[in-house]
Amino acid sequence: MHEDSNRHAYSFLTPPEVQFLDAAVERLIPADELGPGARDACVSYYIDRQLMSNWGMHGRNYRMGPWAEGTPQQGFQSRLTPQEIYRYGIADTDAHCKRQYGKAFRLLAADQQDEVLHALEKDAIELPTVPAKLFFSLLWRNTEEGFFADPVYGGNRDKAGWRLLGFPGVAASNYNELMYTQTTAYRVEPVSILDIREQRVALDNQGYPKHVPLADAKDGHGSH
Amino acid sequence: MAATKLKAVDAVVVGAGLAGTILCKSLAETGLKVVGFERGRMLDAQHDFAMPYAHDELKYDRHSDILQNLSRETITFRNKMSESALPMRELGSFKPGECVGGAAVHWGVHARRFLPWDFEVRSRTLGRYGAAQLAADCTSQDWGIGYDELEPYYDQFEHLYGVGGKAGNLNGEIQAGGNPFEGARSREFPNPPSKATPIGQLFADAAHQLGHTPFASPTAAMTQPYTNPYKLMLGECVSGGFCGSHGCAQGAKASPLNTVVPALGRHDNFELRTLANVVKINLDSSGKRAIGVTYIDARGREFEQPADLVVLSAYTFNNVRLLMLSGIGKPYDPVSGTGVVGRNYSYQSHGKIQLFFEDKIFNPFMGGGGRATSIDDFNGDNFDHAGLGFIGGSYLAAQSSGAAPIKNKPVPPGTPSWGGAWKKAAAYWYNRSFSLNLHGACQSYRDCYLDLDPTYRDANGLPLLRMTFDWHDNERKMLAHAMEKTAEIARALKPAKTGAHGLSAKYSIVPYQSTHNIGGAVMGADPATSVVNKYLQSWDVNNVFVVGGSAFPQNSANPPTATIGALACWTADAIKEQYLKKPGLLV
Numbered sequence: 001m002h003e004d005s006n007r008h009a010y011s012f013l014t015p016p017e018v019q020f021l022d023a024a025v026e027r028l029i030p031a032d033e034l035g036p037g038a039r040d041a042c043v044s045y046y047i048d049r050q051l052m053s054n055w056g057m058h059g060r061n062y063r064m065g066p067w068a069e070g071t072p073q074q075g076f077q078s079r080l081t082p083q084e085i086y087r088y089g090i091a092d093t094d095a096h097c098k099r100q101y102g103k104a105f106r107l108l109a110a111d112q113q114d115e116v117l118h119a120l121e122k123d124a125i126e127l128p129t130v131p132a133k134l135f136f137s138l139l140w141r142n143t144e145e146g147f148f149a150d151p152v153y154g155g156n157r158d159k160a161g162w163r164l165l166g167f168p169g170v171a172a173s174n175y176n177e178l179m180y181t182q183t184t185a186y187r188v189e190p191v192s193i194l195d196i197r198e199q200r201v202a203l204d205n206q207g208y209p210k211h212v213p214l215a216d217a218k219d220g221h222g223s224h
Numbered sequence: 225m226a227a228t229k230l231k232a233v234d235a236v237v238v239g240a241g242l243a244g245t246i247l248c249k250s251l252a253e254t255g256l257k258v259v260g261f262e263r264g265r266m267l268d269a270q271h272d273f274a275m276p277y278a279h280d281e282l283k284y285d286r287h288s289d290i291l292q293n294l295s296r297e298t299i300t301f302r303n304k305m306s307e308s309a310l311p312m313r314e315l316g317s318f319k320p321g322e323c324v325g326g327a328a329v330h331w332g333v334h335a336r337r338f339l340p341w342d343f344e345v346r347s348r349t350l351g352r353y354g355a356a357q358l359a360a361d362c363t364s365q366d367w368g369i370g371y372d373e374l375e376p377y378y379d380q381f382e383h384l385y386g387v388g389g390k391a392g393n394l395n396g397e398i399q400a401g402g403n404p405f406e407g408a409r410s411r412e413f414p415n416p417p418s419k420a421t422p423i424g425q426l427f428a429d430a431a432h433q434l435g436h437t438p439f440a441s442p443t444a445a446m447t448q449p450y451t452n453p454y455k456l457m458l459g460e461c462v463s464g465g466f467c468g469s470h471g472c473a474q475g476a477k478a479s480p481l482n483t484v485v486p487a488l489g490r491h492d493n494f495e496l497r498t499l500a501n502v503v504k505i506n507l508d509s510s511g512k513r514a515i516g517v518t519y520i521d522a523r524g525r526e527f528e529q530p531a532d533l534v535v536l537s538a539y540t541f542n543n544v545r546l547l548m549l550s551g552i553g554k555p556y557d558p559v560s561g562t563g564v565v566g567r568n569y570s571y572q573s574h575g576k577i578q579l580f581f582e583d584k585i586f587n588p589f590m591g592g593g594g595r596a597t598s599i600d601d602f603n604g605d606n607f608d609h610a611g612l613g614f615i616g617g618s619y620l621a622a623q624s625s626g627a628a629p630i631k632n633k634p635v636p637p638g639t640p641s642w643g644g645a646w647k648k649a650a651a652y653w654y655n656r657s658f659s660l661n662l663h664g665a666c667q668s669y670r671d672c673y674l675d676l677d678p679t680y681r682d683a684n685g686l687p688l689l690r691m692t693f694d695w696h697d698n699e700r701k702m703l704a705h706a707m708e709k710t711a712e713i714a715r716a717l718k719p720a721k722t723g724a725h726g727l728s729a730k731y732s733i734v735p736y737q738s739t740h741n742i743g744g745a746v747m748g749a750d751p752a753t754s755v756v757n758k759y760l761q762s763w764d765v766n767n768v769f770v771v772g773g774s775a776f777p778q779n780s781a782n783p784p785t786a787t788i789g790a791l792a793c794w795t796a797d798a799i800k801e802q803y804l805k806k807p808g809l810l811v
Binding site: 028030055060066114167168172207 | 274275276277279280281282286287293294295298301302303307308309310311312313314316419421422460461462463464465466473474584585587589590591624626628629630633641642643644646647648650651654655679680681730731732733734
């Protein structure tokens with residue numbers, strides 16, 4: 001399948017960087033009884049593709065100086081691009097882990113990994129190049145995107161993120177008939193842009209997919 | 225590099241968004257030679273927003289190419305005058321468009337009129353409560369035009385854009401099912417209201433129980449197939465979500481692309497020049513008359529387009545910036561409180577209460593198309609403000625916006641921000657929650673304004689616009705009051721959990737709030753406190769009109785789009801019926 005053949009075709013990230021990210025994103029969204037985590041949803045691959053896109057170099061951002069840190073209300077003011085934030089953020093964090101625990105991040109126990117991620121989030125680690133919080137916030141933003149964006153971007157493999165929520169993906173054209181009366185969960189096989197591009201689903205005459213109910217459709221997935 | 229001087233035309237319109245396209249069409253109908261300028265590209269809705277590609281949350285929420293490209297031009301921002309402004313390096317709080325159709329391509333189709341009170345904020349406040357009700361530094365003022373005078377143009381815009389709704393006040397008579405607080409309408413909406421969705425019905429029942437009057441928010445997503453006065457056909461919205469921030473795959477969302485632009489093609493005397501960024505309005509040696517505009521094309525070539533009439537109809541920021549770069553009108557000085565260009569920049573205030581239910585399922589991905597049930601009981605001056613210490617208000621709504629999964633996964637307060645517990649909570653509550661949204665007004669203040677940044681420049685070397693803005697006590701108190709009223713409704717709905725998100729301590733440019741930036745080139749009856757007169761004509765250079773949200777002297781709680789549309793129709797009429805017959809200052 002297309003997704004499989006591309007699964008390891010990384011363009012920007014090096015193998016150790018991929019291992020770092022696989023470990024980190026799996027702590028952010030772990031596999032559990034509800035389904036796959038971010039690692040198996042190929043979030044690292046999603047991040048790699050984003051980093052090679054225009055966004056990876058902040059191609060649509062204002063990037064002229066002078067550069068100043070500013071207030072939180074003034075927003076992103078780093079001169080580092082996402083490519084740089086990942087490259088230096090991973091190296092800096094791994095160096096911290098080796099000092100603190102004697103091992104690279106990917107080799108730490110899960111609770112140690114969580115400890116490091118919490119510290120990054122709270123800016124409690126002083127990284128030499130990238131502000132810890134900046135690295136974490138970008139990592140979390142991209143992990144969420146990679147888990148819940150259309151699989152056409154390389155993540156959300158097998159629509160794991162959409163299955164988790166019960167999100168049907170590309171809309172069908174009959175919601176007007178359903179939305180006023182449907183009081184149980186609308187459970188269908190999610191449809192992605194990738195599915196339509198690869199002609200895996202039937203379309204109606206308006207070009208909207210025909211949703212197929214899930215075989216085991218039942219309400220209240222996910223116990224609380 | 226010397227600019228190439230082109231053959232003169234009669235009129236130019238700068239910015240082909242919601243206002244500009246209406247002005248282009250109206251001017252083209254007179255037979256004049258008209259050129260419309262747009263810095264972005266032409267869009268072909270059928271191909272640019274084809275299925276299934278239009279249903280791409282990542283693209284349209286995070287990497288959209290129909291929004292302003294900040295690598296070429298942005299604004300700078302600071303909360304207060306004592307800070308150094310820094311450039312907005314990535315989009316956040318608002319999303320200006322950069323394409324034919326502008327921000328009205330991706331708008332959320334909420335097509336409310338402003339309240340009659342909104343046009344006379346100062347005089348009605350003084351009349352009802354006295355001067356003590358207004359903050360000393362509040363510069364809110366009357367518009368120089370009243371609701372009744374603008375009403376026929378609201379009506380015109382609503383028929384152009386196929387707005388669906390139910391009148392609440394028809395020629396002074398209150399109508400059941402509509403908004404009883406709205407200004408009088410001369411006739412019904414062109415399309416029926418959207419039906420209350422399940423969350424809309426829950427909200428309506430609770431609001432009704434508490435003595436409020438719920439109604440279906442007017443929407444410019446078609447509630448039935450519609451043909452507008454230009455004989456352009458729009459299809460019925462299918463509630464497929466992917467609406468706000470997105471172009472509509474079906475053409476059911478009214479925008480310049482499907483309500484006006486195709487009709488422009490019928491006029492041989494009209495030309496739309498895209499990828500043409502106007503950088504200056506040129507004046508004659510007296511400084512009292514515009515002689516055309518200078519623009520830069522996609523290749524960086526500079527052209528001078530002479531014209532007898534210049535209509536500025538860009539986004540709020542660019543209208544104000546172009547006036548400043550061209551030396552039209554006296555720039556505002558917040559220290560002395562004199563000058564007008566850049567004065568009274570304002571925004572809108574927002575809050576929400578998230579409701580989480582154990583026993584209800586909402587299928588939140590169904591929706592979009594402006595489907596919302598609202599109350600106006602706490603909007604404008606619809607309630608007694610005596611003793612409250614603020615003016616203005618909010619409308620409260622339950623909106624079925626179509627919850628796409630990257631950014632719509634509410635979790636109850638206290639949930640970890642990531643990890644296994646977050647994942648379980650996100651999965652559990654996605655289908656069991658909705659929000660009550662508060663949309664609040666924002667008054668204008670002496671220290672909230674726009675000027676040219678002293679440091680940062682755009683890709684052409686021209687100074688960026690600088691925004692100085694923060695919340696004031698009036699808005700803090702107003703939103704806190706609205707949050708209390710919303711919490712009463714929330715309690716009546718008996719959710720298992722709630723999460724309240726009121727006004728931020730300081731205004732931040734980071735999280736998305738609304739693309740409802742207004743003011744800076746405000747209209748009014750007095751040249752000492754306005755840039756343009758009630759016809760949106762420059763007091764200083766009479767053959768320049770400045771149309772858009774930039775003309776609002778302060779902001780209503782209601783979304784600005786319908787009022788921008790009405791003002792565009794009003795100005796188009798004034799130019800056609802008065803100015804062209806007798807060029808000069810309109811009175």
